Amino acid sequence: MPEAETSVPEPQFTIEVERGPELTVVHCRGRLLGAATNVVQSEVKPLLASNRRVVLDLTHLTRMDSMGLGAIVGLAVSAKRAGCQLELINLGKQIRQLFAITNLLTLFEPAGDNTFRII
DSSP states (O other): OOOOOOOOOOOOOEEEEEEOSSOEEEEEEEEEOGGGHHHIIIIIHHHHHHOSEEEEEEEEEEEEOHHHHHHHHHHHHHHHHHTOEEEEEOOOHHHHHHHHHTTOGGGEEEOSTTEEEEO
């Protein structure tokens, strides 16, 4: 009897913060779903107060649900209040579609290929 093919689960959501003199880049990996949004609030939100420019690199973000979307919108609101420029870069097709169908891309302005800044 042939062995059943086992699927490898997608990684949970993790971030890696890269600090520089002009900006802070937050590399997001995995799935931004449900409870993983707590990571965004606890790890990324404090960066907005101490940096003028924060970039969320979504290159390795494989999936996002409505809670993940809400977490990013919450960051956008917090960034605006803190006088911080928040940018999203390298949005995959599914992530970009999620922002587009919810009309949330209008919160951000285009800033080059697959890059958006909060207005």
